[in-house]
Amino acid sequence: MRLGLLFIFLVWAPAPSWAQVIFSGQVQQMDGEAIPGASITIHDLRSSKIVAFGISEKSGAYSIPCNERVDSVLIRVRTLGYTLEEKRVANISQVTIFRLSEESIALREVAVRPDPITRHGDTLSYSVDAFKSKGDRVISDIVGKLPGVEVRGDGQILYQGNPINKYYIDGLDLLGGKYKLANDNLAVDAVTSVEVLENHQPIRMLDSLVFSDKAAINIRLKKKVTTSGSAQVGAGVAPMLWNANVTPMLFTKANQFIGSYQSNNIGADVAGQIKMLSSMSTMGRENDDSKTDRVQLVPIATPSFSNTRWLNNQAHLGSLNYLKKMGRDYQIRINSSYLNDIQKQRGNTETVYYTGVDTVALFEEKYNRLYNESLEVTVNLERNTKNKYLKNVLAGKGYWDKQTGILSRNHVPLEQMLRNPYFTISNTLSNIFKVGKQLMTFESYTSLNRLPQSLAVTPGPFSNLIAHTDSLESIKQHVNQRAFYTNNALSFTRGVGFFTFMPKIGFQLEQQKMNSYFELPHGEEEVVLGGELENDLNWLKMKPYGELKIQWKKESWRLGLDSPISYNIFKIEDQALGRNENLNKLVFEPRFTLRYELNSFLAVHAAMGFKNQFGEMEDIHYGYLLKNYRNIQLRDVPLQQSKVWSGSTGVQYRNPLSAIFGSVSVLGNYGSRNLMYGSTVSDEGSIAYTAQALENTTYGGLLTSNFGKYFADVKTNIAAGATVNWNTSQQLINGALSQVVNRSTSPFVRINTNFNKLIDFDYSYKLNAFGNSVAGNKNKATVQQIDNLKISIYPFTGAYITIQNDYYRNNFGGATQRNQIFTDVALRYKIANSRIELQLNWNNVWNTTSLSTMSTNSFSYIRSEYFLRPTQVLASVKFGW
Amino acid sequence: MHLLFAIFLFFAVDSTPNFQVRYKLVYQPDSTNLNNIKEEAFLLSIKENKQSYFCSEGFWKADSIQGLRRTGLLSAAEYMGDPKYRFRTAFDKFIAKSLETRESRIFEKISFDQFEFSVPNHLKWEMGMEEDTIAGYACVKATTSFAGRDYVAWFAPELPIPDGPYLFWGLPGLIVKIGDTRNQYVFTLERFGAYTGVIKEWPEYASRRKVKEASAQKIYEYREEVRKDPFGVIERRLGPSTFNGVPTSDPSIKNSKAWNNNPLELKLIE
Structure with a gap:
């Protein structure tokens, strides 16, 4: 219930x-x-x-x-x-x-402006539309404004202070490191964004295995098929001037082509358009294969500012570059260029040598003519996919250069005639292949060079030394050098957990011959030249080596340890003079690197290493060699060995959201050398080098920093930074051992702004201060200040006026020099509804005709006066597409 | 972050105006490669709050060019001669939705064929508690699952248009941002405003002779077949062919599209 x-x-x-x-x-x-x-x-x-x-x-x-x-x-x-x-x-x-009930609605409308800088993974994308201002014509105008990116005077692009390792256009590398040609001629309107690929590993097979701390740039084009280019012709006066540039370009998915013919006599540097600005090869010679002249004219110190102010040239450059993507993932690329340039330099130089005891002074007035002619052809075959890598580059370069110089030294006239040609052919092969599951790399580099040079000087210097007579009508120094170089290595890459191991073994062989002799004018043949006046040098270097590279990568840490070990065998001999040196040395040069990303904006890096280097063939010759008219050297010295311990650390910050970029790095080094070079300076200013086996040390530090911030709402970019350099070393000057200390400080500031539609400003300030002391005697410091101000005005559609001002203030050793100001005015007008642009340039408005510059090294100070290009007017027509 | 230009527009109209929304899609077509990120712009046109039409900007432009060609305003020579007339898109799709009847009609071009079909609207939204300001609008969070992915959406109640990009709709406000939980497909509103231009209600491409009616399942299967082996499909239709001189059966060509392994619709829409 x-x-x-x-x-x-x-x-x-x-x-x-x-x-x-x-x-x-x-x-x-x-x-x-x-x-x-x-x-x-x-x-x-x-x-x-x-x-x-x-x-x-x-x-x-x-x-x-x-x-x-x-x-x-x-x-x-x-x-x-x-x-x-x-x-x-x-x-x-x-x-x-x-x-x-019905009601008229008010809905808020919105248009979001896209971020000028966006980031996906390791790629930073800078929108060209956001950074473009009306006067920008070619992509290099924009690249220099991007925060975090800097473009050097020679066209090299740096990201966060480090040079980029690749310049791609839509993912393809057409110019192989000589990217100034594209950067300076590709129209801004063809480009949609500039991407920075951080930590870029160009070899796809190694993508997740081998870490790279370098960045690359990729120019993204708006269309799949882009034809771009420009043709420009200009003429002007004071005296007859011309400037022509025709650069057609074609970019499609499977083919890329850039051709260029450039010619001018207005001082624009065309050779720089084909200069190698980034190189991937690690197998080349320890110094690269570029030209090292054994005999030279005494150069005139050229001003450090823009070539168009001082370079007196007549240049012609032709360049053809073609890349084709073929079947089976192969790519073939042919790059060729021909340069013909006649340059004239006029100036005078005052050189003061400090010897710690007293000073020696020399005054020279110079007029040099350089006839540069060179041809370069490179054929590159490449296959770069996730599973295969093969690259073969065959390159040939020929230089048919000559120079003539007329000089008045302490009012005594002198003529120099130089023939400095150079020929080289090289082949680089890299192949990564799989053996079972193992990735193996085979690399080989081989080159052949020939350097047949001569220098004739009238009247002949060092007549007592060479011909045992008080005066000689002329002397001609002949030098011939031949070299064969090969470097081959086999390595493999293995990833184990967070580690990547890369052991490598290789063999390097360098065989060079140098012979030199003097030629006297007719009538002096009975003088016996021989003995120490001739060189017949054989240089053989063999280096078997092994290396183990270990990289550890986990989350935000990257550590690397590199331990190369090599057995260096040198056989240096001059049979005729009965002098030789044999050296065998086992060398170990470890290096440790570290990189830590604290968060997506901040990264820290550090490195420590030891390097043991040997001298080059140019450092030793048992007979005399006349380097230039006042420098004859005999270098009966042992092979130089230098050991350097170095350490560095730094911080990098990049925040694309707030557009702030910055980096600071500190480097210190300590080195010791086995030889102390001494020089004896005669009353005539000639230098004889000797060396003693005397251990000497050098140590120093370098601090570099730069910061940049972009304010998107006012379209302004501000960059600032400083470099401080200090080092101390021991030198033998006129028999006395002296401590030499060099210090330099270079801060800079740069602001560019286009907040107003009608006017843009670009201002920079740079200060260079040098000081040094020899044997405790402090020499007067020199300070150079440079202000640049560029004003761009857009008064009405299609018109564009720029006024560029450069202001130099120099203070050499306490004495203020005359301040110098240069102004250039350019007017551009684009004819509406056409692709034609008219341009009028008036350079050096104030007609400043000479500039003083100075440079210092450990024991001398050189002040040069250089004759500049006078005021000139140039009118051009440009057609771009 | 983003800089907004907000313009307040008041206008008295007799009928409900049309609106157009511009979305930016940032997507990762290769699930193994975080560095291969692509972008595309899309347009959603809303007619009188009754119908909406969605397609990519590239599709819209390419389709309008087709329209000009069909009416003879653009000659074949001009079209072939100037690359500025050639627009590309990775999304050859046009979606027409009826906000009243909740039905959709989709046009899609896959390989050689054109299709017209309809997908069921069974989207179930879960309301979230979070609020945020996105693109200048006060937004509320909502989540759902669609075609094999889980999505997080942000809609703006102050824009009472129950629509959004692609086939995402049915929330009490316009979807300002929607992305899958793995961040592989993210639509973000870039522009919203009244639209007085001509609204494209169906693609000009769709010629009556060529368009085939099919079921959503058949479309999905065919789309996946083409995605996985595009050159195989061409070969079966036309016979053996070559690409850049290399036969399409060669592995380097056959696998060249292996990066396209992460489509928006991973599964058939339920």
């Missing part, structure tokens, strides 16, 4: 309060017609958050279940074109009919 009552009681217990509630009803116009597609939202009264919602059907009906445990809710009905209605109700099932 009681059980039964209990049961009935339970059945009659009230239902739980959280039964499902359903809000239903209709949404109608005032006249009862249904409103479909209206939003009905149920809000918690206290938090006003949406707890349930529904959309009205075609019939206007809605039915919204709600499971929230609240007492009351707000029902809100909202739709376009009608008033907003809401009703507070209790949280129980009910039916509500909403009647909405």
